[in-house]
Amino acid sequence: MKRTLSVGLAGAGLIALTLTGCVPNNAGGSAVAVAITDDACDVATDTTASGAVTFELSNTGTDVNEFEILAEDKLRIVGEKENVTPGQTVSYVAQLEPGTYYTACKFQLIGSPIGLAEFTVTGDATAVDADAAELNDAAVTNYIAYIRSQVGELIPAVAAFTTAYASGDDETARGLFAQTRAFYERIEPTAEAFGDLDPKIDYREVDAVAEGLDWTGFHRIEKDLWPPAQGDLNSDGTSAFLDWAPSTTAERTAFAAGLVTDTQQLHDLVNADDFTVSVADISNGSIGLLDEVASGKISGEEDWWSGTDLTDFQANVQGAEVAFGNVEAIARSKGDDGEKLVDDIQSEFDALDALLAQYGSIDDGFVDYTTVTDAQRKELSDQVNALSEPLSQLTALVLGA
């Protein structure tokens, strides 16, 4: 007696639905209560039945908050309710298929997820008779939410990183460098779409010099934190000291402030009312992130001084996987070809993730890329190729008739 629900997938906003048939195991199908405070996000149950799930959100904190439901990767957003104001209680309905999710809140809509908790949805997949436009809308809505959440985490991370760098606490700054970049690397194609921002934030020295730009951003700071020795070469074979000297305290302050300003501008741009992406942007963004890996990370040219390329590598792959996850439902709606392509892509993502896990993780750190042998790099490259070939067919599939 499953009822066909004609809604977009998750995150389509507030949709009044009556639950029938799918009886969630919270008694009588009543809403799942979520108690939100500034530093907690307590969901009354950690499991429910699949279908349209109503969350009753109550914010008893001091400022605006946000409730989000994340996929098993803890990155991709499958539904969110923003702007829950202090004292407000509001219902939010998410269409959830069986699987493992994570719930979390985001105080002041920025920074790390608070109260991240596993949330299991059981039962059968519901037959969602969503039309193409609804699938596309859901993909776009959730991807924009993901972009905003990553930039939202980037801001405080950059603040901590640049504060340590500007104050000369190089050890702390070195420890924060790779993880801070991960938030950026996961959404790099979006940032690159804003013309002059990516060059300011993420250009390597050789690119900035070649284009006659002032060299700023992460990699400028990186070279101060992992300073070259006499005789070291830049990635283009020039002397590491050609037109370069360690930054003075005043210069450090300026580079730190610049990175804060530029990432804040990125935050403002992706949070603007008119910011949007297309389904093609999402799909091509997934492919683009893998191309970033294939061209810059495999060769070790990205993080030339720090050797933290594998963190960027993993973050690019995660970003690609999230983007893929956002259009997966569209791809699956294209019949057998779509189902098969999605399965191929997923199994290659799994293989690549397993391979990368041999070298570490973003949370615990990866081995220095200079210690990865040529044979190991080839193995990584082979798997990137194995994934990229099917992934390169994704856009044609999701936009095809």
Added chain:
Amino acid sequence: MSGMNPDAGPDSAPENTSAAEPAESAADATGGRPSGLSRRGLFGLVGAGAAGLVVGGAAGAAAGTAAASASSQRNAIYPFYGTRQAGITTPAQDRLHFASYDMAAGAGRDDLIELLQDWTYAAARMTQGLEVTDGGAVGGSPLAPPADTGEALGLPAAGLTITFGFGPTLFSTEDGEDRFGIAAQRPELLTRLPRFSGDSLRPELGGGDLCIQACADDPQVAVHAIRNLSRIAFGRASIRWSQLGFGRTSSTSTSQLTPRNLFGFKDGTANVKSEDTKLVDDQVFVGSTDSPAWLAGGSYLVTRKIRMIIETWDRTRLEEQERVIGRDKGEGAPLSGGTEFTEPDFEAETGAGTPAIDTDAHVRLAHPTVNKGASLLRRGYNFVDGNDELGRLDAGLFFMSYQRSPEQFIGIQRSLAADALNEYIKHVGSAIFAIPPGAREGSYVGAPLFA
């Protein structure tokens, strides 16, 4: 046509089932491939469908006319299907792109079969001057990357042949692992070559699970073939090493002039020629009574990347160069007298009572008479891979020989331990492959191995 097309003459037409073609085997069991690329070969999104069998008629007719002129092979089209693979006795084309592949970690028997089916499909088309798939270069979705990379659009087949081989490690890894359930089928003689005196082998320039030899009279056509076949393999196999060659260094047909290698000498004068069918059958191809049965109609390929110490050779006096080779540099005649095709007389002496052909001359030590009658079908190419760190040309001979048994090569190479030429050469790469028989149309290269 038969004169120019020894691999697919009347004796070896696809209908002829002398080789170990399996009855309806894996090709049919997996849905009638190779009538199209597999999903993984193409990801199911391009209309490859019925295009697979178009390669027969028109192309075959073109081959007949194009191949009629020995001097103009540029437009030659050689049949892909047949009892023996093309590219062995086919008149040696001017250009080579050779690639050795390793199977991906975790790939299994089905992956290997599917890869061979996909390769067969694409190779059968490209050798006929067609795109990898029908309309593959620019006829597909503008939103998807083209199925064919496109650099051969508008170019003729240029005599392209694509020849596939299986290395020892395909059957079982160095650790003895039987990844594809074919360890028991490994030809007993297919093992890593023994160590030879003077070897300077670099592991990254040799070995491999699989190989593809693409030969054509247009380098762009040969490169297009390897590039697209490598792309089709992503996720299943990747290139271990590869070699571009220019300038064939052997003739494999009496209709061809003998070319010169980078030492400036004619090379391959005494090569096995396709017209000598008895010698070809006796020395080049695995016979139906040989073991294993699946290899009947196939061969063994040895590749050796031989670096020439060009600069030293070039300042060697002509007399010494000719003594080392045992032939005169201008005509290629043996130093015992006569013309290029005169058999060398190893008993002949100069007036001073010394051998006309020195005891350590290359031509003597490589000759069948000192090697128990063994000869090789050589198919090598010159190469120049830029320069080394000392500013010397990184140049030499990419030696390839086809033989009925690896013992033929091993014997000759051992005999060459005393070769005066060794002072000027260095073997830096080595590989051996079993070359399966040709595929019957509708089947795929290597099918007998999985029957």
